[in-house]
Amino acid sequence: MTPALYCDGHTTRSLPVDIAFRSDGALHLAGTGIDRVVPPDEFQVSDSLGRIPRFIHLCAGGVVEVPASPDALPSAGRGSTPHFSRLLHALESHSGIAALATLVIVACVVAAVWRGLPALAHRVAFAVPQQIETQAGNAALSVFTQAFPPSQLDFYLQHRVRLQLERLLAARQMHVSPRLVFFSMEMPNAFALPGGVIVVSDELVTLATNDEEIAAVLAHELGHIERRHGLQSVLRNSSALLLVSAVTGDLSTLGTFSASLPFLLLQFGYAREFEREADAFAVDLLRTAGIDPQRMADILTALEAARPVRGPDFAYLSTHPSNAERIASLRRATAPEMSADAPR
Amino acid sequence: MDSSDPAIKADEPPVLPSAFSTPPLSERPPPAAPARIPFRFHGSAAEYFCIWIVNTLLTILTLGVFSAWAKVRKRRYLRGNTELLGHRFDYTADPRRILIGNAIVVVLFLGYALFGAVYPALRLLAIVLAVIFLPWIIVRSHAFNAHHTMWRGLRFRFHPSLSAAVVIYLLKPLLIPLTFGLYYPAWARDRFAFRIQRHRFGTAYFHFETTSGPFYRAHLAAGGIIFIGALVLGLWMQWLTNHNGGHIPTTTQTLPGFLVYGGFILLAKHYAFARLFNPVWNGTRLDQHRFRASLRSGRWLGLQLTNLAAIIVSCGLLYPWALIRSARYALESLELEPAGSLDEIARMGSSCGSAVGDSAAEFAGFDFGL
Numbered sequence: 190m191t192p193a194l195y196c197d198g199h200t201t202r203s204l205p206v207d208i209a210f211r212s213d214g215a216l217h218l219a220g221t222g223i224d225r226v227v228p229p230d231e232f233q234v235s236d237s238l239g240r241i242p243r244f245i246h247l248c249a250g251g252v253v254e255v256p257a258s259p260d261a262l263p264s265a266g267r268g269s270t271p272h273f274s275r276l277l278h279a280l281e282s283h284s285g286i287a288a289l290a291t292l293v294i295v296a297c298v299v300a301a302v303w304r305g306l307p308a309l310a311h312r313v314a315f316a317v318p319q320q321i322e323t324q325a326g327n328a329a330l331s332v333f334t335q336a337f338p339p340s341q342l343d344f345y346l347q348h349r350v351r352l353q354l355e356r357l358l359a360a361r362q363m364h365v366s367p368r369l370v371f372f373s374m375e376m377p378n379a380f381a382l383p384g385g386v387i388v389v390s391d392e393l394v395t396l397a398t399n400d401e402e403i404a405a406v407l408a409h410e411l412g413h414i415e416r417r418h419g420l421q422s423v424l425r426n427s428s429a430l431l432l433v434s435a436v437t438g439d440l441s442t443l444g445t446f447s448a449s450l451p452f453l454l455l456q457f458g459y460a461r462e463f464e465r466e467a468d469a470f471a472v473d474l475l476r477t478a479g480i481d482p483q484r485m486a487d488i489l490t491a492l493e494a495a496r497p498v499r500g501p502d503f504a505y506l507s508t509h510p511s512n513a514e515r516i517a518s519l520r521r522a523t524a525p526e527m528s529a530d531a532p533r
Numbered sequence: 534m535d536s537s538d539p540a541i542k543a544d545e546p547p548v549l550p551s552a553f554s555t556p557p558l559s560e561r562p563p564p565a566a567p568a569r570i571p572f573r574f575h576g577s578a579a580e581y582f583c584i585w586i587v588n589t590l591l592t593i594l595t596l597g598v599f600s601a602w603a604k605v606r607k608r609r610y611l612r613g614n615t616e617l618l619g620h621r622f623d624y625t626a627d628p629r630r631i632l633i634g635n636a637i638v639v640v641l642f643l644g645y646a647l648f649g650a651v652y653p654a655l656r657l658l659a660i661v662l663a664v665i666f667l668p669w670i671i672v673r674s675h676a677f678n679a680h681h682t683m684w685r686g687l688r689f690r691f692h693p694s695l696s697a698a699v700v701i702y703l704l705k706p707l708l709i710p711l712t713f714g715l716y717y718p719a720w721a722r723d724r725f726a727f728r729i730q731r732h733r734f735g736t737a738y739f740h741f742e743t744t745s746g747p748f749y750r751a752h753l754a755a756g757g758i759i760f761i762g763a764l765v766l767g768l769w770m771q772w773l774t775n776h777n778g779g780h781i782p783t784t785t786q787t788l789p790g791f792l793v794y795g796g797f798i799l800l801a802k803h804y805a806f807a808r809l810f811n812p813v814w815n816g817t818r819l820d821q822h823r824f825r826a827s828l829r830s831g832r833w834l835g836l837q838l839t840n841l842a843a844i845i846v847s848c849g850l851l852y853p854w855a856l857i858r859s860a861r862y863a864l865e866s867l868e869l870e871p872a873g874s875l876d877e878i879a880r881m882g883s884s885c886g887s888a889v890g891d892s893a894a895e896f897a898g899f900d901f902g903l
Contacts, residue, residue, distance in 0.1 A: 194620065196686030201735065203620060203685055235623070238606055239580045241613025244623045244683075252686035254620060280587045287583040290590040291850065297593060298848075452777075 191255060195220065198250035208245075208253060216245065218253065237278040307421075310431055314420035317443065319365060319384070325420060325447035326384025332451040333372060333380075333388055340371030342391050347371060350394060353404040354387075360478035363415055377495050379406050380454050381413035381467075383420045383447060396491055405475060405485035412470030418463040423447050425460075468515060472522055486519040569825055569868040574861045576614035578854040584610060585853040601632035611860055612682065617869060626681040668698035679732055687735040694731065701727045718748035729817055743816030751808035755801035762797025766790045799841065800834070807833035814867060821872035828866035836862055 190207040195218060197204075206220035214229035227247055235244040245253040280286050317325075340347070351369055358367070365385035374390035381387055387410045397403045413419065423446050424431040458464070472482040493512040588603035605628045612622035641659075649656040672693035679691035701723055708716045722745045729741040769790035807830040814826035840855035 196620075198686040201685040201687055235609075235625075238609050238613065239577075239584060240575075241610060242621050244625075246625070250686075252623070252683065254623075277587075281584045284579075284583060287586050290586045294586065294590055294593065295848075 190219075193245075193253050193255040195223065195253050196251060198247075198252065203254075206253065208255065216253075236274040239281070306428055306431065307425060310421045310424040311417075313424055313431060314417035317383075317417070317420055321443055322365070322417075322420065323384035325423065325443050325450075326382045326386045328447040329382045329419070329450040330370065330386050330388070332448055333370070336451065337372035337374050339373065340391050341373050342371055342394060346394055349400055350389065350403055350407075353400055354407050356480075357404060357408055357411060357474055357478050361411075361474055363411065365414065367411060367414060377492055379410055380451075381410040381419060382450065383414075383417070383423075385414050387411075387414070392495075393492075396495055397488060398491070399484075401480050401484040402488040402491070404478070404480050405471060405482070405488050408471035408474045408478075408480075409467045409485065411474065412467030413459060413463065415470060416463070416466055418459050418467065419447070419450055421463070422453060422459060423450055426453060464515065465518075468519060469522070472519070482519065482522070486516050489516045489519065569870050570618055572864045572867045572869070573616040574614055574864040575616060576610065576857045576860060578857040581610060581857050582853040586850075597635075598632065601628040601635055604628070604631055611856075615860075615864060617684065620685050623683040624681055625683060626677065630677075664703070668702045669695060671702060672698045675728065675731075684734070690733045692731045692733075697727060697731075718752040719745045721752065722748040725813055734819060737820040737822075740818040740820075741813075741816055742818065743812045747809060747812035751805045754808060755805040758797055758801040758804060762794045762801075765797070766794040769793070796841075800838075803834055803837040804830065810863070810866070823870040823872070825868045825870050826866055827868075828863065833862065 190209050193206050193208045195204045195206040196202065204220050204223060206218050206223060209217045209219075211217055211226070216227040216229075216232055218225045218227070227249075231248045233246045233248070235246070237243065243255045245255065247253070347369070350371075354367065354369060363385070367385035367387055370386060370388050371394075372388060372390055374392060376390065377393035377396040378390045379388065379393055387407065389406075393406065394403065397406075420443070423443065426449065427446055459467070468485070471485055475482045475485065489512050493516070584606060588599070588606055591599040592603050605624065605626050608624045608626070612624045615622045645656065645659045649659065672691070672695060675691040676693040679689040682689045705716075705720050705723060709720060722743065725743070726741045729739045732739045770787065773787065773790075807828060810828040810833075811826040814824040817824050836859060840851075840859065843851040844855055
């Protein structure tokens with residue numbers, strides 16, 4: 190016998206009763222002025238949940254409220270089966286399971302942020318229509334135009350750089366037609382923006398000792414462009430925009446967000462993985478165009494030497510791989526080339 | 534009573550209260566009935582955390598399908614731990630029905646996203662349709678939740694009057710821009726009146742007698758808080774622009790400003806809730822029985838600020854703790870003041886004569902997650 194409270198479903202009057210389940214599954218209610226037997230199919234017991242009371246709903250009307258007694262009652266409320274309900278309650282009442290669930294959820298979230306978001310940014314960036322990509326690039330370029338004075342290079346020098354770009358483009362088809370923009374930036378630098386814009390500083394052109402070094406830098410920037418690193422960075426930088434774009438396919442706001450790309454690039458550069466990807470692309474492209482990939486390591490070494498003294502190069506603090514690391518890996522990558530066409 | 538308690542509506546309406554520790558109301562009530570009957574909340578943060586985390590994990594593993602079951606369990610937990618006069622509240626919704634409501638919303642949204650990309654005109658049409666259907670969705674959700682909330686064997690009811698909902702949710706908001714926002718607090722009051730007065734419990738009707746005054750005062754104060762937040766945001770943007778040498782700040786740079794602004798908006802929301810809790814409940818009657826609320830704004834704000842800090846620091850894991858302590862304080866601040874003896878309450882209601890309404894609520898009752 191379990192003590193319970195019975196309400197008949199007509200008034201809020203409640204009556205203390207004792208309940209018991211008979212061997213055939215029928216419910217027996219006994220109290221002052223009440224002695225009823227309810228057949229097994231004529232009532233429904235709510236699922237166990239925490240320590241809240243169980244409610245037995247009688248099909249003929251009326252409710253029996255039973256103080257929490259997890260095992261005294263058969264289980265199964267609406268939309269569940271006894272097994273499911275019992276299993277769920279068992280999982281919910283175990284602190285070890287809760288700790289495990291917490292760990293699994295934290296792991297899921299961490300995995301989603303570290304692996305899922307970049308993967309999503311990659312997919313979305315490659316789905317962006319060219320028109321929007323161009324808009325995004327123009328938005329980013331306009332910030333550079335405001336920030337830096339126009340180029341002091343003479344037309345002849347600019348033309349020599351353009352020739353190197355054309356030489357590379359002859360070797361490989363790109364998804365957009367890249368264009369060059371020069372600025373005077375007070376330090377040797379080059380950036381790739383979405384839509385095929387390559388920003389080159391005057392200082393970089395004067396730093397290069399030959400045209401093939403310029404070609405190496407351009408090949409690297411073409412790698413950023415072809416792999417949509419600009420768009421991916423914008424999307425990664427704003428996960429909210431990324432999620433909205435991924436779900437709705439609405440990319441029209443991408444252009445506005447791209448205005449923040451120049452600051453991102455000036456402060457942090459592209460992510461390490463993007464730099465490595467662009468380096469690999471550049472090595473490949475330079476070989477196809479008949480340029481020694483060593484030129485890439487040469488110009489990076491020169492860049493490293495020209496870097497203003499700003500303290501040590503914290504490779505792991507910045508998201509950018511240190512130039513020394515890149516130079517070393519480039520030299521490694523280009524070394525086997527000496528031994529001619531190794532089988533792939 | 535869940536849907537009828539406007540004040541607690543904020544997130545999940547924690548509903549009212551019961552325990553077996555109090556002697557159950559029997560046929561012969563004590564001659565000297567207590568003047569005020571407190572609502573009691575028995576939920577425990579640790580217990581609810583275990584339930585919540587398991588339900589959340591199952592929702593993730595089932596790609597959201599389990600969320601309907603999780604929602605029902607959350608509501609059952611909050612209502613089942615709420616005690617009034619020795620009895621707990623009960624929530625009887627079938628999760629499968631909530632799943633249907635969720636599925637409809639997901640399908641419509643995906644359709645909007647997919648077709649909207651191809652035919653932009655469809656987006657406008659979809660938004661217009663959504664606005665037109667809003668009153669219907671609101672009254673259906675209220676009706677569904679009221680129908681499935683029980684106390685002492687009786688169900689709550691919400692009279693789903695569509696025309697009144699259209700007036701409240703579609704026509705009256707048009708006055709807000711026309712009056713430069715001055716009408717907004719009065720509209721908020723009308724929304725409460727609509728929700729509360731269309732609820733009944735058994736044969737007892739809810740009435741709402743609070744005037745617009747407290748709503749104007751609460752919204753004025755909340756508006757002041759938001760104004761301060763906007764000032765802070767503006768100053769931050771100004772500083773950033775100077776800092777960047779006249780250039781547009783980046784998204785990353787502006788983020789702290791927007792976070793602080795969001796914090797102010799949350800603060801304003803909780804403050805308005807706290808300021809309105811007492812007037813709304815004190816102005817609510819169930820037939821001749823009254824409610825008495827004594828929530829202290831300062832304590833509520835402190836509670837919500839610590840909740841927010843705990844949720845941020847724990848990356849959301851302390852949400853169950855925050856929910857339980859909010860529900861506990863809100864319910865501890867609430868009492869029922871019966872008009873006569875407790876016997877009067879015992880005679881309240883009978884939900885008979887509504888067979889038609891029942892099936893209608895069963896048929897059209899979906900919870901759309903409002």
